[in-house]
Amino acid sequence: MIAQERPGEDGLIARFFAPIAGKGALGLKDDAACLAPKPGHDLVLTADALVERVHFLPEDAPGSIARKALGVNVSDLAAKGAEPAGFLLSLALPDDWTEAWLAGFAAGLGEASRDFGCPLLGGDTVKARGPLTLSVTAVGQVPSGRMVRRTTAQAGDLVCVTGTIGDAALGLRLRAGPAWAEALSPGERAHLADRYLHPQPRHRLAAALRDHASAAMDVSDGLAGDLAKMMRASGLSALVDADRVPLSPAGRTAVGSSPELLDLALTGGDDYEILCTVPEKKLDSLRKEADRVGITLSVIGRVVEGHDRPVFRMNGLERRYDVGSYQHF
């Protein structure tokens, strides 16, 4: 029986995870990890769970699933202005796991861990009794009192977003083989598919956010819904110019061929870009910092007084998204 030749939990950890573990993990041979925090810093802690068919698809490459599980957590740290210090992984594996799958998963996790500067510190591996379920807890550090909050936007601030919006939602939709896919070049299709599979956390912008942003969060559940959350948390509203929401060339082609896809781009999830509010006088300096680390930053609107959902202006119309946030739950 192949199943019985697979390593047990200790063997699995030693073989697949110990080689990618950081120093504080103590070789994954103890009950817990040990981390010496930087003096004068606060810890920033975040956890995100991913479930097969909810957050990724069973046919996704194991290395991609691993990269996404870590990436979405590092994205949360980045939005809080925190530098990654490490992560713990809880992995509930279904009965039919194979060594090849796990080797691919560990390789992708190790590569992502190096790319994001976020070492593996520990975790747990258990039987799933259902589909693959993962939970990552990421630990970051910020100078004391400097975590960038979600609740502290100020009326008059500019609303900014990194990178491009809507690619991941379009990339996921693309898998169903929609008619609009015909309008895209193979390269454009590949771009959108990749953006769903491989979030690019903006951790290199963390320090600049601390110095410039009045509030920030990452866009994980859709731009419209996440902006509404941030404004509600700050007791404010926002006015967004939909034309200024940055789309990738592939996103523009898709929306150009099927204009109703703009709604999907603005409300679909999985962007993992940074949404932040910035006092106007700090914009140039933030832009310079973003340029320096190769991240594009777009101004898409302004924070205004009020308690209504943010308004998106497009083609002379004003629109509020009622359900602007993808509900994973």
Place this chain on the structure above:
Amino acid sequence: MIAQERPGEDGLIARFFAPIAGKGALGLKDDAACLAPKPGHDLVLTADALVERVHFLPEDAPGSIARKALGVNVSDLAAKGAEPAGFLLSLALPDDWTEAWLAGFAAGLGEASRDFGCPLLGGDTVKARGPLTLSVTAVGQVPSGRMVRRTTAQAGDLVCVTGTIGDAALGLRLRAGPAWAEALSPGERAHLADRYLHPQPRHRLAAALRDHASAAMDVSDGLAGDLAKMMRASGLSALVDADRVPLSPAGRTAVGSSPELLDLALTGGDDYEILCTVPEKKLDSLRKEADRVGITLSVIGRVVEGHDRPVFRMNGLERRYDVGSYQHF
């Protein structure tokens, strides 16, 4: 439809989890928690996942499941000499969750959190697509460089264990209605059942372990297997007097009526007691500290040179357990 009247993720967090959250959780309204570490301390980080039918049973009370999920993690911190600082919870809920279930879960979690001095800091709630699956990441603190390791036992040290061993494994077995249950009083049966459901992490012993133990871990996968792990990690072996392994009155009754249950007691999991090695000259002082916090401590053997599995002496025989550790995985 009842299902549609249930709150969404944000409503669920606000209603059930925000009331039991600690200060660093920021009301569970931000992307991440913020924790100011004690100056001069290291962080100790541990994660344990629990899956229905693997680590608990579907008929267990939701408050008990919550207490166990937190308790097993606090037990890891305690074994490392760490004081709890807080925890994050990833909860993958099956489709048929009810508000009553979740209210019971949150109440049990809040109570355990207060009992263990370990506040809720954050987490994530997602759809399970399978049975209930939880993962807790607990964060503790120790004075810098003082985490108690698993790898540092010394030949000649005494092997000690807190509380009583085997109760939880017997309590779980009891649910199948075995013949030996007849030998137990209702109170004894209730004691064993409760020990499976409600681990009692020995967090009040954390400071004393730092000052006295040369090595420690918690007994989660069975005494024989966990002792073998600790000795292997330390490059040593151990000689245990099985008669000195502490059994509860209920455990003694069970083993008295069915002597083969001693093997179950020594190898079954879920004890969540502390296994530690202690230099002989520090024993009296550790015992005094344990007495002070109401935890019993038993000497069960001695660390010896060698690389074989620990020997258990019983009835004039010597026994090594080949598979002494319950495999959750």
